Amino acid sequence: MVAAARHFGCDPAVLSERQAADFLLMLRCERKYAPSSMAQMIVALRTFFRDHLGQDWVLWKTVKVRQSESLPWVLSCAEVAAVIGAARLMRFRVLFTLIYHCGHQHFAYHGCGHRACPQCGHREAQEWLERQTSRLLPVTYHLVTFTVPAQLRPIIRSHQRLMLGILFRESAATMQDVAATKLRGELGLLGALHTWSRQLVYHPHIHYIVPGVALRKDGILVTPKDPDYLLCVNVLSVRMRTRFEHSLREEDPALFHQIPPSVWRKAWVVHSEPVGCGEHALKYLSRYIYRTAMSSERELAESNGNISFRYKDSKTREKKTAVLPALVFIAMFLQHVLPKRFRRVRSYGWQSPAAKNKFARIRALLDALPACVPPTVLKEPIVICCPKCQKPMRLLGTFGRGPPR
Numbered sequence: 001m002v003a004a005a006r007h008f009g010c011d012p013a014v015l016s017e018r019q020a021a022d023f024l025l026m027l028r029c030e031r032k033y034a035p036s037s038m039a040q041m042i043v044a045l046r047t048f049f050r051d052h053l054g055q056d057w058v059l060w061k062t063v064k065v066r067q068s069e070s071l072p073w074v075l076s077c078a079e080v081a082a083v084i085g086a087a088r089l090m091r092f093r094v095l096f097t098l099i100y101h102c103g104h105q106h107f108a109y110h111g112c113g114h115r116a117c118p119q120c121g122h123r124e125a126q127e128w129l130e131r132q133t134s135r136l137l138p139v140t141y142h143l144v145t146f147t148v149p150a151q152l153r154p155i156i157r158s159h160q161r162l163m164l165g166i167l168f169r170e171s172a173a174t175m176q177d178v179a180a181t182k183l184r185g186e187l188g189l190l191g192a193l194h195t196w197s198r199q200l201v202y203h204p205h206i207h208y209i210v211p212g213v214a215l216r217k218d219g220i221l222v223t224p225k226d227p228d229y230l231l232c233v234n235v236l237s238v239r240m241r242t243r244f245e246h247s248l249r250e251e252d253p254a255l256f257h258q259i260p261p262s263v264w265r266k267a268w269v270v271h272s273e274p275v276g277c278g279e280h281a282l283k284y285l286s287r288y289i290y291r292t293a294m295s296s297e298r299e300l301a302e303s304n305g306n307i308s309f310r311y312k313d314s315k316t317r318e319k320k321t322a323v324l325p326a327l328v329f330i331a332m333f334l335q336h337v338l339p340k341r342f343r344r345v346r347s348y349g350w351q352s353p354a355a356k357n358k359f360a361r362i363r364a365l366l367d368a369l370p371a372c373v374p375p376t377v378l379k380e381p382i383v384i385c386c387p388k389c390q391k392p393m394r395l396l397g398t399f400g401r402g403p404p405r
Contacts, residue, residue, distance in 0.1 A: 024038065024041060024042065027041065116292040116293075116336075116337045117291075117292075120290070120291075121289075121290025121291050122290075124289075124290045125286045125287070125289050125290045125291070126286070128286060128289055128290070128345075129282055129283065129286040132190070132282050132286075133279060133282060135351075135359075136277060136278050136279065136282075137211050137213070137362065137363065137366055138277075138366055139211050139212045139213050139223070139227075139366070140211075140212040140227040140228065140274055140276065140277075141209055141210065141211055141212065141274070141275050141276065141277060141278030141281060142209075142210045142211075142212060142230045142272055142273065142274055142275065143207060143208070143209060143210075143272070143273055143274075143275045143281050144175065144207075144208040144210055144230070144231075144236075144270070144271070144272045145205055145206070145207050145208070145270065145271045145272075146167070146171040146174075146205060146206045146208075146236075146240060146268075146270055147203075147204075147205040147268065147269045147270070147271075148167065148204060148205070148268065149263050149266055149268060151259070151260055151262070151263050152259065152263055153202055153203065153204065154202075155255070155258065155259060156204055157202050157204075157335055159252075159255060160338065160339055160342070161339045161342060162251065162252060162255075163248075164193065164204065164338075164342065165342075166244060166247050166248060166251070167193075167204065167206060167244070168191065168193070168206060168346055169247070170240060170243040170244045170247055171191070171206055171208070171240055172189055172191065172208075172346075172348040172349075173243060174236055174239045174240040174243055175187055175189060175208065175210070175231065175236065176189075176348070176349060177239060177243075178231050178232070178235055178236055178239060179214055179231065182231060182232075183214040183222050183224065184214070184216055184222060185214025185215050185216040185217075185220075185221075185222045186214060186215050186216075186349050186350060187210055187211075187214055187348075187349050187350075188210070188211055188213075188215075188347075188348075188349045188350040188351035188355075188359070188362075189208050189209075189210055189347060189348040189349050189351060190208065190209045190210075190345070190347050190351055191206050191207065191208045191209075191345070191346050191347070191348070192206065192207050192285045192288060192289060192344060192345050193205075193206055193338075193344045193345075194206070194207060194288055195293075195335075195336045195338075196292075196293045196336045197314075198311040198312055198313075198314065199311055199322055200293055200294070200329075200332040200333060200336070201332075202335050202336070207285060209275070209278055209281050209282065209285065210230060211278070212224055212227055212230055212274075213362065213366070215350050215358060215361075215362060219361065221362065221365050221366070227274070228274040229274075230272055230274075231272065233270045233271065233272050236270040236272075237267055237268045237269070237270045240268055240270060241264065241267075241268045245264050289344065289345055292333075292336050292337060292338075293332075293333050293336040294309065294333060302326070305325060305326050306323050306324065306325055306326065307323070307324050307325075307326050307329040308321055308322065308323045308324075309321070309322055310322075350362060
């Protein structure tokens with residue numbers, strides 16, 4: 001009442017019904033009061049007129065309060081698509097309840113899009129796999145893996161942006177140096193960083209998928225004499241250790257002196273193996289491109305403050321269950337979250353984005369098709385069944401990707 005009287009410059013006792021109604025209309029139209037605030041103001045004015053002025057204020061009915069709208073229980077395809085688009089734009093996470101014909105309910109989250117989320121990234125990984133599969137060449141591919149000694153891993157974890165950047169740059173340069181000597185040409189490299197083991201232990205290493213062909217400066221292609229043998233891993237190990245040591249000494253001398261000298265004397269493990277046409281190696285890497293450390297398929301469970309998850313033992317190949325305290329699990333998971341804007345996948349040589357002309361020349365010389373994959377075979381449509389009653393489900397519609405954030 002004081003605010004209304006101050007607005008009209010009069011005493012509250014002489015405030016008329018029309019002035020009170022005009023004051024409410026001003027709050028709704030000009031100041032954009034919320035419906036809940038408008039309802040409170042109407043109740044206060046009616047109480048003042050009835051209890052203090054002894055009048056029955058009837059003009060309050062002329063002020064229409066817009067009721068807050070809520071979503072219906074059941075949404076159409078267009079409404080769901082609109083909600084998803086708005087949620088992506090506003091950076092909210094939406095929870096939908098899927099109700100099957102038999103009454104079974106399933107909760108489905110709209111993905112947050114973060115690369116460390118265990119539930120997101122499946123579609124992006126499939127799109128990346130399709131793009132890389134379309135670039136396969138009719139040659140033998142090799143999977144080359146660079147690792148670091150155990151004494152160096154804690155330092156890398158504490159200085160990820162610097163150390164992982166050096167690991168990427170020097171491992172690629174190592175392969176190019178050895179290839180320039182042995183094959184007299186340049187390789188095309190596609191590398192992916194992997195920092196975790198099956199038990200979430202910090203173990204940084206880089207996988208490279210390398211086509212077994214090199215491009216000389218005069219434009220001639222060179223292939224190894226043995227298609228199953230690319231480069232000597234012992235030479236790669238020594239060269240990688242030397243380049244990493246010199247690069248770290250130049251970029252951060254203080255950090256270099258914190259590393260035990262034994263690291264630069266022991267052998268660094270480099271592994272190389274042929275992987276055929278490269279399709280299976282790409283599928284292997286695609287599982288880690290848009291996902292960090294843990295996937296939803298590993299059956300996370302919480303009990304009495306402990307987190308349990310499944311993993312496969314690398315020696316016995318048996319599935320086991322690990323149980324960790326919640327804070328320990330969170331710490332082990334977060335150590336694999338990379339710094340902001342750090343690229344986990346990088347390409348070098350004639351596979352880099354800046355070497356499109358070289359890649360086109362190699363494809364033309366090999367007379368390769370745009371996609372080095374078997375022809376698509378028509379399959380029967382897949383029938384999706386309800387997880388409870390096992391009855392077939394009907395597709396109502398699909399939704400495109402939401403607006404970029």
